[in-house]
Amino acid sequence: MLTAISLPRPVLDANATAGGRDLGDLPEWDLSDLYPSQDAPELKRDLDWLEDACSRFAQDYEGKLDTLDAAAFLEMVQRHEKIETVGGRLMSFAGLRYYQNTTDAERAKFLSDLQEKVTNYTTPLVFFSLELNRMADDRYESLFAANDELARYKPAFDRVRAMKPYQLSDELEHFLHDLGVVGDAWMKLFDETIAGLVFTIDGEEMSIESALNQLTEQDRAKREAAARELARVFTGNVRTFARVHNTQAKEKEILDRWRGMPSAQMARHLSNDVEPEVVQALRDAVVDAYPRLSHRYYELKRKWLGLDTMQVWDRNAPLPMETDRIVDWDEARETVMNAYSGFDPRMSEIAEPFFTKGWIDAGVKPGKAPGAFAHPTVTEVHPYVMLNYLGKPRDVMTLAHELGHGVHQVLAAGQGEMLASTPLTLAETASVFGEMLTFRRLLDHAKDKQERKVLLAGKVEDMINTVVRQIAFYDFECKLHEARRGGELTPDDINALWMSVQAESLGPAFEFMEGYETFWAYVPHFVHSPFYVYAYAFGDGLVNALYAVYEENPDGFQDKYFDMLKAGGSKHHKALLAPFGLDATDPTFWQKGLSMIEGFIDELEAMEE
Template structure:
């Protein structure tokens, strides 16, 4: 889920974006028709009773259940998850359409509080599951094949066993969750409310960040300095949010006895800490041959003595900066998907035709791009803030990949469809790769090929190098917060400590860039999420190399991997392709693809 900062102006009202064509909007009626729909009231009533009945029937009794009884218990829990997920999907998506609307904010908050209250009695379920003896649970699983299907999710639940607190404390933390959510909403609403003035035009953060890809260097500089000015004016609020959420996490981690701040994320991702560290170390070791080398090339292309931060995502001087309208973007992505396998095109088509994408930039609309799976008996929804840039086409390919993955995994059911974040980025990054390869194949000149290659390298650096730098920043932030309150200057210093190392010696850093950590939503919403992007990119590069080496039968194996959802560990999912992410050399394979593209760009200079 690649989340970008949010716009609060209408792109179709600005001169640069009026020719995008008709942009699709969500039709949320497949979830509920309105916030006062009778079906929504019915489901809330059902959920309250179902949770009460579940607790009455099973609390203190899980160890007495036979295989059939435990399976029925899991099915009932799955149904509760489905209805609660449907309600929260509707409330959340509706809020994301207009975060500045008080009624929508209240509706989301009220739904969250009701569902938290309804589901508090269910906290016992995972606690008692974790108290079952391994031998006892193993026998039950051996007796019932349908029950055994749930082993992967039971294993993930039981991985938390060493960090489990008392029943009373777990219920307390469950109830307290709504307070943490409030800090996240403060962050979102603060971002949504920021306004920036660039050359006399008032913009939100999305529109301002978009200027960093303009051909006009003075426009990029003006946008960068205005971002720094506004972030600086609001830095105390952002520092307070980060201090509070990091402290909250530290307290919970300490009580649970988690050895590191990252442990919880690794457990939820079903990935071993050493695999993540191998990825991180491989990427950091590759900085010189990736980002450092590429940005030195780009410095020469731009004719600069030194690069500034506003040059990082600048288009090349030879690049045609015309706007890509929506019908063209749809055609490019659909052609790439269908060329790989017609089944992929068939799954993707309804997103465009049935109101499953919300693409326009509108006042108050929430952070930039994501695919939300909702629940397994509805369908995913994709959100974009489409401004007609070539990168926006790649973002469409990315999020549509998530959507295809979520559709294919839905047959696993509510508890097994959800893919750990490390694998959740596989289909999205693969979708980008398919789109890029199709565009490269259709390039009409060496100049067009060079622009496409450079754009892909930049996207990969942003996905791999930048995200690992983000991960290192978070590691430093959470470690420092454990020692005490952090001032804005403290956080600024941590940010700058990773920037020069990752971007390389071609760059200077303007005054004010030290505050650019402030707008990254992942740090607040999903601590340590960011390494999943690098994981996904490296995995997809290795997958695509396997596809090129042995295309026969690849499509079927790929579809089976996506259909598996969260029902298999990454080792089992990658085995049919002859790949193993726990092999330290695995990451070098993925990074060598990026390095190879840079080799090709360097060869074009000779």
């Protein structure tokens, strides 16, 4: 809904790993571009303005939307956009401070108190989308046809109109708006629980980030010790995680049932502006390709590692010939920026301020949220990138990924608050493309066959994590929400659903240790944004197809690419991809992306001959 203003919900990248020391001067956020401090008079001024602006907006427009001409409707939209901007600025500041240290009681209280105030202030705006959806179709179309400036906003309103069949009564919609802060509390419980977990490995206490990093150590005994400690801690907290998932899945089931949603996934498809059949085609194409992708690659890796059977702690193990070196921050920055500038100097120019102006928070710190994200804040400020950087080669790719998001968000800001936000399926395009540019540059500069093999294997693993693993996650979520409709799920029930997708997706090269069945517990996507995960596979497949177009015909590609990013959420994926000759609704589209992964595996197999 257009009136929803809440804390930033970055979908934390659960695949991000970190490890190492002596990394150089790691940057921290400077949030003063939002507000100087939590006690700043500017913050109180904006909070007071928001309360008054929302009240006046409701007084001026409630019950009158259907009577406005195009000029008056445009003025109303612009007033609403300003409200979204101020509310978004407030919540971005509070949310980002919280993610810097989720165990800090003062930050948690500040966020919760601000969330309640913003929710209360914006409650009078709920009428906006409700009245919009009661407007007759011919009246709606003629209104936007009458004014070119207003017509620019139509894609945002079309997405609201897509919810028309699922809209409840005005009274119930107001009730659900007010109740939103309760659902957010379960997310905060998850975040605070995850951030507060302590793992003891080889006598050293560490956070979840550092513990997950141990799964990428060269020493297999260290990887096993980490996996078993992760399992021990997850198992010890599994009842809490099961309660969070049960409650949220039940809440979603109730909302979906009252709204008449045909499936648990439908709300995500609507917010992504993507057709259910397109997502199903993607899912089916990936599952059908499991034997040609993950099964085949992990059989190769099993041989490289000299194992009869792989364990889960071997999935992200480095190759035996891979050096266990640490990439310091300066080298990571140079690697990514060179890749970006090699594609187009404009890309590195947009990325530069992230490093020089406090737009990145890179280091691992106690209480900091795990994973990585790029949060766009509001269009009149700039994005912020969060990492947990400790120097693994994969962390360089995470930097390239999140910086891609940041570049996209900067470019899309020109669309304004209502149109800048990109549906999740397309939001992953620039991030995955940034990774691809970085990988291709490294591959082009490989010194020898062995380095090329290590790079190719690393990229294949990243693509499997992005495509195969995320579609397996999606299948797990589908099963979880379907099973919850039949009643409360015990931790063992959820464990069984998790394991039902693991062997299928990873293949016969693996055995699964006792305790791995609880590893669903730490994946933040399931809690923060149900069914988000297919967006990663969507983005990877789309980028692979885009990159193939770039290789085949590079002339003019950069300008078309920048135009696509600048469009933000103003166009449907079909219109955005048309200049490249691509169409995601074509059933054969996903084979293009999957064939690139297969080609890399072909090359790795050829190296064995």
